[in-house]
Amino acid sequence: MDSEEKTTNKSEQKSRKFLKSLIRKQPQELLLVIGTGVSAAVAPGIQALCSWRSCIEAVIEAAEQLEVLHPGDVAEFRRKVMKDRDLLVVAHDLIRKMSPDCLMEVFDSLEQHIQNPLVLQSILGLMDRGTMVLTTNYDNLLELFGQQQNRPMESLDLKDKTKVLQWARGHIKYGVLHIHGLYTDPCGMVLDPSGYKDVTQDAEVMEVLQNLYRTKSFLFMGCGETLRDQIFQALFLYSVPNKVDLEHYMVVLKDNEDHFYKHQADMLLHGIKVVSYGDRFDLFPGYVQDLSAQICKQRSPDTERVDSTTFLGNACQDCAKRKMEENGMEAPKKLRQPDTDDAGGS
Incomplete structure (x- = not known):
């Protein structure tokens, strides 16, 4: 029976479909929003x-x-x-x-309870390529794991304006913004917008944060009720018009079809496309790994343009050479390009 289940799981993974509009995103176009589902998958013992x-x-x-x-x-x-x-x-x-x-x-000694690092490894892979990360969680599992992988991880709090602006402008590559605060600083933990009054009344901070919601594609992972979260609403939703025209994504469990399709329709009003990773929570880590791999395969437009130009240029030259040889003409020899070491040599 176990072998049958393994075969079923493998076939599920092989036939897994992803939204084309999502997997064609460049990693740096995404902002990952991490909820409790990620922590639950990584450290189920807590x-x-x-x-x-x-x-x-x-x-x-x-x-x-x-x-x-x-x-x-x-x-x-x-x-x-x-x-x-x-x-x-x-x-x-x-x-x-x-x-x-x-x-x-x-939350003591969290790093000792990491059982399934697959999700964290996938998130780090996205961060390596420019994906930004914020979380509603109190824990710092991602930062602890990232430090173990020799990344200069940094936990950020909304009350540090300088850091928040640096992060929002893309200057802290391995920063994780905790919008509710972090358990290591219980006095700084906040659960309603009044606790962040200085932040929400700061025009510079609010503009740069809401600009992220307008210009990035938010990818919600392990998030259940994030859009009902008052702090998230205050930071990203209240002042952003025409949300239906945005392109965000939410990965969810589909354990009830009626609920799933209603949720899907409701979220479209916020510009969020809801996609399912499966009907069992244990499929979540594998889905995240595969999704991350698909996105990380994307190459920047500049690279693709250079590659395609080079490829087409070589292909055209080869075609011309063959054509001349077929007509009994000698193809011109290519000029040798100077090696870097040769250029400018004495």
């Missing part, structure tokens, strides 16, 4: 990385064990997690009340 709900539950558990939250508050937050749909609001209230030590407890 429950807190699997979803916002799991993250909040893990933090509540840590707060209870460390006795840094009143038992009554623990019970109230557990009730909210079960009933409240807006988990970002719950997370915001929880972080405001608890000790920062809880987050350090939940």
Whole structure:
């Protein structure tokens, strides 16, 4: 049975289809938005990385064990997690009340829990070729893995205006922008736009960020409700007109066809094309690897133009030579191009 499943998986991979408009993008035309699905695929052993709900539950558990939250508050937050749909609001209230030590407890020694580095390796491959990355996650799994691969990774926070502008203008190649902050700085973590009032009221920052949404193709990976995220909305959506004319992409699980096609139609209003990586979460890493490989195969237009000109030029010369030989004429000899070492020699 195992061998049959492996064969099925291989055939699925061989027949996998990608949107032509996506795989024809140059890596530097893309901005990758990483959600909890990426962390869940990379480190499945850490429950807190699997979803916002799991993250909040893990933090509540840590707060209870460390006795840094009143038992009554623990019970109230557990009730909210079960009933409240807006988990970002719950997370915001929880972080405001608890000790920062809880987050350090939940996310400690992340690099030791990387089980499936395939997704991170694929993302690094895109970054090597100019793809920008931002994340709604608190963890720095990508940065830790990248450092292991000898990349000068850098975690960026929205409150550092200088760094944000450098990143947005493409000057920090291996920078990862954490729009909610990072667990290593719990006091800097923000879950609603009011926490970034200085950022959202800064015309220079907002212009350069929203220009990214107008000029780059955002590729959402492992993102469930990112467009409902108030910070993402404030940074990229509120002031960008004619979103339906944009070309962004969202990779999702298709476990329910009706939900998938409704989601697909809804997202088109935001200029986002929704594509499925399959009907099982374990297909996600392989899809990301294949998609990344397809995009990284693209060559810059300048390179293609040079190659095609050279190829056609040589082909035409060969045709002319054959034609002259067929007519009994001697083809002219090619002039020898000077070697670099010969040029300018004494």
